[in-house]
Amino acid sequence: MLQTLYIENIAVIEKTSIDFDEGLNVLTGETGAGKSIIIDAINAIMGQRTSREIIRTGEKTAFVSAQFDNIGSAAASKLEELGFEAGDDTLILQRTLNINGKSVCKINGRPANVSMLRAVSQSLINIHGQHESYELFSPETHIDYIDSYGGCDELLNSYKEKYNEYKILQKKLNQVNTDESERLREIDLLSFQTRELFDADVQPGEEEELEAERSALMNFEKIFSLLNKAKIMLEGQDSNGGIEALDVASNAVRSASEYNGEYSELAEGLTDIYYNLRELAEGVNDAIDNLESDPRRLGEIEERLDLLNRLTRKYNCSCDELPSLAEKMQTRLEELINYDKNRDELDKACAKAKKDALDAAQRLSARRRKTAENFAARVRDEMSFLNMPNVTLVPSFEVCELGAKGVDKVELLISANPGETPRPVAKIASGGELSRMMLAIKTVLASSDKVDTLIFDEIDTGISGSAAEKVGLKLREVSSSCQVLCVTHQAQIAALANTHLLIEKQFENGRTFTQVTKLSREGRVRELARIIGGVNITQAALSHAEDMLSGH
Template sequence: MLLTLYIENIAVIEKTSIDFNSGLNVLTGETGAGKSIIIDAINAIMGQRISKDIIRTGEKTAFVSAVFDDINDTVKRKLTELGFSGEDDELILQRTLSAAGKSSCKINGKPATASMLRELSLNLINIHGQHESYELFSPETHINYIDSYAKSENLLNAYKEKYKEYKILYKKLNEANTDESERLREIDLLSFQSDELAKADVQIGEEEALEAERNSLMNFERIFSLLNKAKMMLDGEDSNGGAEAVDVASSAMQSAAELDPQYEELSSSLTDIYYNLKDCSESISDLIDNLESDPERLEEIEERLDLLNRLSRKYNCPCDELPEYAEKIQSRLDELIGYDKNRDKLIADCKSAEDAALKAAKELSDCRKSAARTFAKKVKSEMKFLNMPNVELVPEFEKIELSPDGIDRVEFLISANPGETPRPVAKIASGGELSRMMLAIKTVLADTDTVDTLIFDEVDTGISGSAAEKVGLKLKEVSKNRQVLCVTHQAQIAALADYHYLIQKQVEQGRTFTSVGLLDHDGRKNELARIIGGVNITEAALSHAESMLLQYDN
């Protein structure tokens, strides 16, 4: 669960550290106090895209750190996959944002990327905000809830592999079904290209070898002069070169060594140097003897390099890749020439792949339909508890052609009132109904989800009174098995909190500062009274707040 959240220089928050707890953690505060900033900071630590405008005015960087404890096995496995130690129960995520637009991330003190934070956060935190409720307006998202409930990931992945194989073969078959004139035109073009590359017979490494040989031929005179100079310095004009001088020095040291053994090692070294120099002299002589000026060969090399360069430009690939390109051309040419034979095989292979994909899709669809009935029943039960007693929820399946997600198009149809025919969510659901429907879905999915921390941002939108109380009770129920953080404006929900945090702002010396603090009993009473009664807190509001706290006293 999320143990500590530290925020520095995010919007109006200069510095604050919040210690969260297990159970239901509620955050309240006046409009504009900075409740959304807490969610923004959590999104940042989850690796989400964050605008640099969120950095506090006048500061160059912002920093967010989150400490999690008792992390689950799924998170530990993901840590290991990402190259980090997955043995500890504690996890520390950090992210620094720069006004220059860059950011840096760390996982347990080691450098990481934002994408790594995103991968980890999928199994750490689930944020449900107001915008997510409106996703229910899009039927294409409904199938994801059923897949999550059905735990059909393995079936879905197996289907996608079969679908991918089918689409590859289907594409090849379409390519093979081009009209005859197009096929003959392509055969003509590829035949010319294949012949051209075959005649060129380009070899891997040929261009580099030719350039080296050309360089040698073009610098013949300069190389000849340098080799002669080297030989002269070693041999000398009258046998008085470097080698002979070393030989004289070697003889002198040998005579000295005969008089005193301490000079033997140096004498031996000079002797070795002399013979090495003589070997070098002989090697240089061989090089001079083999050195040739061959204008005709130089012309041949220039012509060959010109051909290689033209082919490289024509086929838009490096010279060393031309042999591989020639093989691809020949392979495609063979396919076109063997059109009828290849086409019959492609038809058979494509039909076989389609059948395999359809079989996998049918298995996935059956799993979804079975899970959808149970899922809808459970969600409906949760919605009834949330003051929607007459709700009807129907998962409508439509069979479609093979698609990346199978053969199902799924849409939840809803009826909130007796006698009404279930219709698409977007046509009849109000904001409050959407919020409760999404909370019901999250409640049902919580039993199958491995995420330990659920965050609800203003889940009470569009509701009040007993409906708000029911939402609070449901959040309380979910928090028995998951850590729940909830940003709310409803006193009925706040009164049910295990831990209540107040977000408030103050202006000092012309600058706005936001702080977050854990409230004690009296603090909670005053905050509930403010929510109930507004700016002027009356004794009646305080009394009502006290009774609410006593009613839900844990």
């Protein structure tokens, strides 16, 4: 569960640390006090997209840290999958927001990124925003509730795998079924290009070898002059070259060693150098003898390099890539020439993939239809408890073409009053009915939800009186199996909290600050009285607030 939330420089919050408890935690306060900022901070730590405008005026960075204790197996598995250790069932997520739009993220002190925060937090927190109820207006979301309740993940993933395979093959088949004139035009072009490349017969490393040979031929006179200079320095014009001088020096030291043995090693070294130098001199002579000035060969090289240059520019690749390009073109050409055979094979593969996808979709549909009635019945029961005793909820199924979610078009039809025909939610549900319907759905799904913390941001929109109390009782019931955080304006809901947090706005030195306080019983009485009676708290409001707390 979410144990501690630390916020720094988020909107009007300079610094605050909020400790949450098990059960139902409610957050109350005046409109504009900063309750939504707490939700924004939690969204930030969950890796959601966050505007830099959220950073407190005058500051360059903002920081959010969340500590979770006793994390579930799903979160631990996700951490392991991402390369992090869960430790002693404690998890700390951190995110620093910079004014330049960049973020620095950490998981248990180790560097992470926003997508990692998002992946881990999906197993930790589920936020129901104050506008999320309006998702019920979109029938496309109804199928997701049934899939979640029915545990359809495995069937849905299996279907998606087969559906994606079918779509890939279908795309290839559509490419094959191009206009005949376009196919013939491509055959003509590829025939010319492959012939051109195969006739060129470019070899790996050929360009570098030709450039080296061209350099040697173009600089024949310079090379000859330099090698001849080396020969003269080694052998001399007629005599007295370097080799002869070294021979004289070697003999002199050898003679000296006859009188003093200490010079023997020096004499042997000079002798070795003499023979090595003679061998090198012979190499220089061979190099001079092998030198050739061949204008015809130089012309052939220039012509070949010009061809290679034209081909690399034409096909926009390096010289060494030309052979593989020719092979690819040849493969594509053969596919086009063998059009009928390839098309028949692809057509069969596509038909099989479609059948496999349809079979998987039918299995998924069967599970959904089996699940839907039970799901609707349970949601009806929850809505009845939430002061909608005459509600009717009917799952409507239509068969559609293969799509990302199968062959089902599902919509939950509702009737809030006896004798009325169930109709689409968007046509008859009020704001209060939407809020209660969404809470009923969340309650039913809570048993299959793998997260430890549910957050409701103003779930009480559009309701009051006994209906609000029923919503509070339902939130209290849900909080028995997981931690619940709820932003509310209803005293009936706040009175049922296990932990009550007050969000207050204060002004200091011309600046606005938000403070979060965990209320004692006395503080809760005054806050409930404020919610009931407004700014001027009367004794009657205090007595009523005391009764509300005592009643729970």
